[in-house]
Amino acid sequence: MFKPKLIDTLKNYKKEQFFKDLVAGIIVGIVALPLAIAFAIASGVSPEKGIFTAIIAGLVISALGGSRVQIGGPTGAFIVIVYGIVQQFGINGLIIATFIAGVLLVIMGLTKLGSAIKYIPYPLIIGFTTGIALIIFSSEVKDFLGLKIGNIPADFISKWLVYGQHLPSVNLYAAGIGVFTLLVVFVWPKITHKVPGSLIAIIVTTFAVSFFHLPVETIGSRFGAIPSSLPMPVIPAVSFTTLQQLIRPAITIALLGSIESLLSAVVADGMIGGNHRSNTELIAQGLANICSSIFGGIPATGAIARTATNIKNGGRTPIAGIVHALTLLLIMLFVGKWAALIPMATLGGILIVVAWNMSEMDNFISVFKGSKSDAAVLLTTFGLTVLVDLTVAIEIGMILAAFLFMRKMMQASSVHGVSQINQTDEMFNLAELPEGVDVFEINGPLFFGAAYKFKDAMKVIESPARVLIVRMRNMPVIDATGIQVLREVYTATKKQGTKLILAEINSSQVTVELKKARLLFQIGKGNIKDTFERALARANDILSGPDE
Numbered sequence: 001m002f003k004p005k006l007i008d009t010l011k012n013y014k015k016e017q018f019f020k021d022l023v024a025g026i027i028v029g030i031v032a033l034p035l036a037i038a039f040a041i042a043s044g045v046s047p048e049k050g051i052f053t054a055i056i057a058g059l060v061i062s063a064l065g066g067s068r069v070q071i072g073g074p075t076g077a078f079i080v081i082v083y084g085i086v087q088q089f090g091i092n093g094l095i096i097a098t099f100i101a102g103v104l105l106v107i108m109g110l111t112k113l114g115s116a117i118k119y120i121p122y123p124l125i126i127g128f129t130t131g132i133a134l135i136i137f138s139s140e141v142k143d144f145l146g147l148k149i150g151n152i153p154a155d156f157i158s159k160w161l162v163y164g165q166h167l168p169s170v171n172l173y174a175a176g177i178g179v180f181t182l183l184v185v186f187v188w189p190k191i192t193h194k195v196p197g198s199l200i201a202i203i204v205t206t207f208a209v210s211f212f213h214l215p216v217e218t219i220g221s222r223f224g225a226i227p228s229s230l231p232m233p234v235i236p237a238v239s240f241t242t243l244q245q246l247i248r249p250a251i252t253i254a255l256l257g258s259i260e261s262l263l264s265a266v267v268a269d270g271m272i273g274g275n276h277r278s279n280t281e282l283i284a285q286g287l288a289n290i291c292s293s294i295f296g297g298i299p300a301t302g303a304i305a306r307t308a309t310n311i312k313n314g315g316r317t318p319i320a321g322i323v324h325a326l327t328l329l330l331i332m333l334f335v336g337k338w339a340a341l342i343p344m345a346t347l348g349g350i351l352i353v354v355a356w357n358m359s360e361m362d363n364f365i366s367v368f369k370g371s372k373s374d375a376a377v378l379l380t381t382f383g384l385t386v387l388v389d390l391t392v393a394i395e396i397g398m399i400l401a402a403f404l405f406m407r408k409m410m411q412a413s414s415v416h417g418v419s420q421i422n423q424t425d426e427m428f429n430l431a432e433l434p435e436g437v438d439v440f441e442i443n444g445p446l447f448f449g450a451a452y453k454f455k456d457a458m459k460v461i462e463s464p465a466r467v468l469i470v471r472m473r474n475m476p477v478i479d480a481t482g483i484q485v486l487r488e489v490y491t492a493t494k495k496q497g498t499k500l501i502l503a504e505i506n507s508s509q510v511t512v513e514l515k516k517a518r519l520l521f522q523i524g525k526g527n528i529k530d531t532f533e534r535a536l537a538r539a540n541d542i543l544s545g546p547d548e
Contacts, residue, residue, distance in 0.1 A: 001110065002280050004064045009317040017316060024315030025323025028071055028306050031196045032058070032324060033331055035306070035354070037219065037339060038347040039074040040298060042139055043082035045091060047219055047339070048226050048332075049298055050074050055230070055328045057288035057300030062321025064287060066280030067265040069272060071306040071321050072288055076354045077260050078253070078299045080135050080390050085249050087154055096236045097246040099293040101253035105286030108258060114278025117262050123367050123378040124397040125259065126360060131385025131393065133359035136351055143348035146174025146216060156386050174216045174345040177205050181349025193312065198350045205346045206338075219347075220340030228336045230329075233294045252391045253289075257301040261285050264302035271311045305357065373404040406449045413444030415457040437539045441471040446482035454485050464496040467539040471532060473504035483517045490523060499542050501527045503535035 032054050040050025054073035061072030085094045108114070138156060141163055142149055148169040153159050181201040188197030209216055219226070265276040285301060292300050310320050367378050377400055384393035417440055433439065440457055444450060470489075478486075493500045500523055505511050514520045520528055529535040 001112065002283050003066075003277060004280060004284065004318070005066055005068045005277065006063055006318040009068060009319070013317065013319075018319065020314035021317055021320035022323055024310050024313035025320040026327050027194070027196075027313045028310045028315070028320065028324040029327025029331065030199055031309055032071070032073055032303075032306055032328060033339070034198050034202050034342070034347070034350055035303075036074055036328070037342070038351050038354075039076060039079060041219070041223075041344075041347060042076075042079045042136060042351055043074075043298060044086040045082070045094070045298060046223050048336075049296060051226070051328060051332050051336070052230060052295050053292045053297035053300050055325050055332070056295050056297055057292040058328070059322060059325035060288040060291050061261075061284050061300070061302065062318040062325065063284075064280075065284040065318065065321075066277030066282075067268055067302070067307075068274055068276075068317055069268050069307055069311050069315055069320065070261070070265055070276070070281070070302045070318075071310050071324055072261070072285070072300050072302050073306065074298055075260060075301055075303050076136055076351070076358055077129065077132055077256055077301070079139070080132050080385070081249060081252050081256065082298055083139075084154070084389065085246075089246065089249075092236070093242075093246060094298065095293045095296060096238055096242055097250045097253060098289050098297070098299050099236050100238065100243065100246060100250035101257065101299060102286045102289030102291075102293065104250060104254040105257060105289060106283050107286075108254065109279045109282030109284075109286060112279050114258075114262065114280075114282050117258050117278070120259060120398075121374075121377060121401040123374040124381050124394070124401055125263075126363050126367055127378045127381030127397060128385045128390060128393050130359050130361070130364050131382045132390070133355040134386055136355040136358070140348040140351045140355070143217070143344040144175070144178040144352060146171025146178075146345055171216060171345075173214045174343070177209070177214075177216060177343050177345040178349040178352075181205060181346045182353065185350065185353045196309075198353075201349065202342055202346055205343050206341050209343050210341055214343075217344045218340065219342050219344065222344065224340070226332075226336050226339050228333055230332075231296050234296070235294055248391055252394065253299045254286075255394065256390075257285055257289065257299060258282055260304070261302035264304040264307050267304055268307050268311060271308065272316065305354075373408070377401045377404065406447075409445055409447065410449040410453075413442075413446065413450035413453060415454045416441050416443070417457060433536075434540060434543055436466040436543055437469065437536075438465040438467070439469045439471065441474070443474040445477040445479075446475055446485070447477060447479040448481035451481045451485040454482075454489070458489055458492070464493070464498045466497070467499050467501060467542050468493055469501045469503055469532075469535050469539060471503050471535075472510065473506050473532075475505075475510060476507045478507075478510045478513050483513060483519060486514075487517070487519060487522075490519070499527065499539075501529060501535050501538055503529045503532050505530070 036050035036054040037047040040047050058071065058073045061070060082094060085097050138159055142152055147166045149162060149166050153162060184201040185197040188200055261281055262278055265281055269276055288300050368375050377397055380400055381393045381397035384396055442454060446454065490500050502523060527538065529538055
């Protein structure tokens, strides 16, 4: 349940791998710095909180996680939910929500829910991910263009209306810096992957703004100086009233964090041929968020882009992730004050690139062109994420996906009478059944969504036969509604003087549920047959005996 990968990797750890992990960790630490600052600012908190989170949570995730190469920290996926919490409950509310989410993640890991996360529908994940990307892009237009706007509305449509009204206030210097940042981030990888393009853009634009005294907003002019030390840890006080207010956003943070961290771990497994421990990873993610909140940080999870950067630069053990966190700590202690000179337009450009990478437009279009039910889940989740709220989007998306899945199962389930059964695969000619025997076959799960089909099929019988055989060879699952329908059929046939025979129960789940309901006992052991041939033989015995 909880066995960190660090324990395994240290058993046969070699000097050569240490140097690879060291280089990878330093590079990832440098890459993570501007992202940590940008994600914090976009989330509505001060920039140092992103750095605190990357250091504390990144260290815990690497040291205690279930992946060899996972890099943790603040990510773009949390921007929307964090911004909403800060607007409604303030910074203190965010810290408490992050703490509660951490506890929930630990509980999810201890109860072995790590494997259950994979059952969240893919269209839902793509829907809210693309929605978050659009919201991030929308939030960065102000800084990217240097628009002179006071408070920006949180509502998506209102935000763009305000942008339109203030478009004449564009700062051409800021817009130029933003466009330059985009070009550098997109073009630089063609030159080298060793140094991230975002870092080059930050160095060049920061130098240009400082040297030429360009009239653009910087981190320092908006937020002041960045602290050069970690704050003292403080355990947040969680009252029952606070818990009631923040439990929903905390659940959203926990769910989003678990999805993103395990998706990142799966991607990493594919890149290194590894196998992560999902429950250990969830516990580590939970502890990381608890520790982050204690140090005044924001939610953290596994970061796919930084994890991929770690792998591509040779990182193969959690040591690389630990080095990444220590690199960020050293940067904050010794050169953090210079981060205050970074132009806001540069961070806006970096986040627009992050939004584009998050949007997964190819996957979005692919799902949209797929089945109508998948497209419905995709568009519903996307629309609700952008126009309403991420929490509502996930809730409604899951409900819609569940209903559409049940609809598909209902369509896959069928009940056929003797005249409808395909005889090509039969050992017997069903057309020559003895007079007084009816046969019905259930195909697919007999659950509450499909049980009505069995009821309707039974109503078709005009005159009751002396024997009713129900074939269940293709019925994998039954629920309480299905059992109740079978019980009603048994009661009705008993009143009519018809013997009910169940044949070919091949599913252990169906057998167990029928035994629990004592339905097999009521029908009688002699009327439960494992083959259709034996069921027919039993029917002949009943027909040849006296009427009951």
